[in-house]
Amino acid sequence: MKITFPHMGNAHIAIKALLAGLKLEVIPPPPITKRTMELGIKHSPEFACLPLKISVGSFIEALEQGADTVLMAGGWGPCRFGYYAQVERDILKDLGYSFRMVVLEAPDFKLSELLNQIKDLSQKVTTLEAVQATRFAWFKLNAVDRLEFCLAKMLPRVINKEEVLAIYRQALQEIDQVTTRPQVNQVTNKSTAEMEQLQQHDQPLLRLGLVGEIYTILEPACNYDIAEQLGRMNVEVYRSVYISDWVNDHLLGGLVKPSNRREILTSSRPYLNYFVGGHGRETVGNAVKLARQHYDGIIQIGPLTCMPEIVAQSVLGEVGEKEGIPVMTMYFDEHAGATGIQTRLEAFVDMLQRRKKSNQVWEQGEQLNAHVPGC
Numbered sequence: 001m002k003i004t005f006p007h008m009g010n011a012h013i014a015i016k017a018l019l020a021g022l023k024l025e026v027i028p029p030p031p032i033t034k035r036t037m038e039l040g041i042k043h044s045p046e047f048a049c050l051p052l053k054i055s056v057g058s059f060i061e062a063l064e065q066g067a068d069t070v071l072m073a074g075g076w077g078p079c080r081f082g083y084y085a086q087v088e089r090d091i092l093k094d095l096g097y098s099f100r101m102v103v104l105e106a107p108d109f110k111l112s113e114l115l116n117q118i119k120d121l122s123q124k125v126t127t128l129e130a131v132q133a134t135r136f137a138w139f140k141l142n143a144v145d146r147l148e149f150c151l152a153k154m155l156p157r158v159i160n161k162e163e164v165l166a167i168y169r170q171a172l173q174e175i176d177q178v179t180t181r182p183q184v185n186q187v188t189n190k191s192t193a194e195m196e197q198l199q200q201h202d203q204p205l206l207r208l209g210l211v212g213e214i215y216t217i218l219e220p221a222c223n224y225d226i227a228e229q230l231g232r233m234n235v236e237v238y239r240s241v242y243i244s245d246w247v248n249d250h251l252l253g254g255l256v257k258p259s260n261r262r263e264i265l266t267s268s269r270p271y272l273n274y275f276v277g278g279h280g281r282e283t284v285g286n287a288v289k290l291a292r293q294h295y296d297g298i299i300q301i302g303p304l305t306c307m308p309e310i311v312a313q314s315v316l317g318e319v320g321e322k323e324g325i326p327v328m329t330m331y332f333d334e335h336a337g338a339t340g341i342q343t344r345l346e347a348f349v350d351m352l353q354r355r356k357k358s359n360q361v362w363e364q365g366e367q368l369n370a371h372v373p374g375c
């Protein structure tokens with residue numbers, strides 16, 4: 001069996017470790033390129049949301065490299081995600097590819113059910129080995145998130161942006177390659193320390209919250225890497241979704257590490273009181289929470305036609321007014337252009353800077369810069 005899976009940010013590092021630990025031959029999805037996008041767009045329905053198109057392109061490239069099994073997540077709820085696996089399978093079969101699709105359904109917060117599904121992927125390992133593989137993948141997932149968090153903190157602060165990005169990229173490569181927990185720890189500690197030691201400027205920073213649909217937030221190719229673009233403008237970006245938090249909240253019942261999900265859902269009231277699919281309610285809750293933490297602005301992102309984010313957007317205007325925070329929404333599809341996106345980001349940042357100056361709150365911003373928690 002040669003197995004592949006969807007590309008989503010840096011999650012491939014942990015998923016690859018999990019599947020390798022199950023003694024499966026892994027064909028990791030290649031990085032998303034222009035060709036990936038073109039393949040997905042060509043073969044998917046025009047009205048499908050961008051993550052589906054990217055996944056189709058990514059699966060085609062992995063199948064071309066010899067994959068014969070595709071691992072995909074299932075889902076339920078009011079949005080289209082529950083149909084993704086079936087639609088993708090039909091598209092790829094119609095194109096003539098011969099493969100097996102394995103769909104991992106949401107385990108309804110039952111750890112044993114998740115482990116059973118993982119164990120069922122491979123007949124070559126014992127239950128104990130499957131547990132060990134899962135634990136090691138979880139360990140790598142957290143290490144990657146720690147690096148991403150550190151980059152978000154340091155990129156706007158350091159003078160030489162290329163240096164911090166180079167350390168980050170090198171660290172990701174090393175974490176992907178190492179095979180033991182001490183090695184993962186060693187790479188993460190060394191790289192975060194190196195990032196923190198780089199020379200920093202003393203300019204005040206803007207603090208901005210990035211909320212929205214999970215795939216668009218986690219996959220830079222889907223959002224034109226707006227977190228990096230903002231970091232280069234000396235804007236500190238608080239990302240509302242990290243993949244380890246999502247796994248903890250949605251697959252592990254919030255049992256493995258502290259969870260702020262309840263707080264986020266509580267914050268969404270009274271603006272949005274019920275589940276609308278995807279991350280719609282979390283988008284609203286995070287926006288409220290960040291406004292009350294005196295962030296300077298919120299950017300909501302999602303794929304064009306994403307139903308949960310459209311619902312969230314419809315109440316974010318009221319959130320912005322009542323909580324006193326500027327909110328900008330950006331949708332992405334294959335027609336988005338890098339220059340247009342950069343122009344919108346620059347205009348929003350410029351407006352936030354003027355607003356902050358006119359409110360005379362730079363002093364508070366400077367204090368915030370001085371008390372930065374470690375990576």
Ligand code: SF4
Nearest residue numbers: 049079081278306307
């Ligand atoms: S959450 Fe949005 S992008 Fe994701 S499947 Fe649902 S509608 Fe599509």
